[in-house]
Amino acid sequence: MKIIDGKKVSLLKEAELIKRIKDFPRSPELAILMVGERADSNTYVKQKIKAAERIGIKTRLFTFPTSVTKEEVIQEIEKLNRNKNIDGIILQLPLPAQLTARTIIDHIHPSKDVDGLTTLNQGKLLTGDVAFAPATARGVVSLLKGSNVSLVGKRVVVVGRSLLVGRPAALLLEKEGGTIIQCHSKTRKLAELTKLADILVVAVGKPKFITEKYVKREQVVVDVGITVVEKKGIKRLVGDVDFEKVSKMVKMISPVPGGVGPMTVVSLFENLCDAYERKEIK
């Protein structure tokens, strides 16, 4: 069994970005909008800001109280849409219950939608003319390619169909030549299907959901799940795959942490640099 090392691949990608940015007349800049105070959101935002600093990317953080209205957030987005120094705008999810993510996200100008979540950019995922793929989905493909896993002609089983991961990952992996089996919560006899995979991608957000009975030898497993689990006062990140058991059976597996997580962050900044180049370098 071989570990798919997301930390290592992401550092190579970071080095590429640092090189790429060197020739830019100004630093790309990302606006991050965060509503309310969630411990997990805080952690993710901090990770993004730290990575941005390492790479040489500017970030601007806008925080709103939980009580903020849709209109106030949209007003800020529209200002950022017009701001020529801002290359990308992301809205940290999830939002408090009174705000509808879809309505707000669709106010982000598609050319600055580096999370790839606007309806228009989702449409581009389908038409194949991809503008920005959601960072985690791009990260999954990038991790597999960076680990020399070929995708052409492979059977890829994707468990989960979220807009942020499962669906876009399936479309990107198909674009690379894979044949996709998209499973979800209503799928019956899941283990029969997961065992058909050459490559198994799991993104359901249920700790240790995939046990040894879902896999077979010679498979490549990518674990996208990240759940914070507290045991005896100690917090740990746990994936969707029961690593201890599954890793003994399969050919390659990405761990949590240190697998897809670091790839998500660097992929966001790849999207940002794409946005910058499309805007500034014609």
Place this chain on the structure above:
Amino acid sequence: MKIIDGKKVSLLKEAELIKRIKDFPRSPELAILMVGERADSNTYVKQKIKAAERIGIKTRLFTFPTSVTKEEVIQEIEKLNRNKNIDGIILQLPLPAQLTARTIIDHIHPSKDVDGLTTLNQGKLLTGDVAFAPATARGVVSLLKGSNVSLVGKRVVVVGRSLLVGRPAALLLEKEGGTIIQCHSKTRKLAELTKLADILVVAVGKPKFITEKYVKREQVVVDVGITVVEKKGIKRLVGDVDFEKVSKMVKMISPVPGGVGPMTVVSLFENLCDAYERKEIK
């Protein structure tokens, strides 16, 4: 073996539409744009116009010479976008080589895009907030439901991934609770996968592509392919499935002609009536 009777189901759907339109203050109106002279396009357009007359829907046909420029077609689309009496606009495909369908289609206002082909409406297929699904895809789902085939928990194998049929059909069938295996020209060992299907949907445009070795008993087969084949001077419509051989094996099968074809036409007008209602009845 039972025949899935698209003619019968489509007539029921037409009757529903006739009833629905009765209460409308004016007839819904569809603009059809056609470039050049293609025998197949002519046939399809005539079918649409005839069905519209049966249902009580107005159509307006705009024909352009093969030499037309992109700008001229777009200009007409923009006039139709502004025209309050026009509820839907479709562009008959394929276009002559010098015209890029994507660029032209994206000028159709999303609220009048009753073929569901604009990038924005494709995005809505992904986000699940479906505005207009491409007519053939809607027709496939409608045909299965109208034939009492349940979709929840079923394994659905879709062969083909076109924007007009394969992809949107897969997304709609998944929305109905199916688990999708999306196959395409780069899929290896296709027969292994098609045999996993409870429901097999074939949309590749290759006459008699699916033979008995791709199917097994108890399957439901939907044949979306329509190819005109000429033999000894006689033109016939041939599906993607070798009906004679496959029909002996499976539980249910849709024929060509008389299967998905009539459903496509009526589904277009269901989309048109949806467009009308969203616009006129708030």
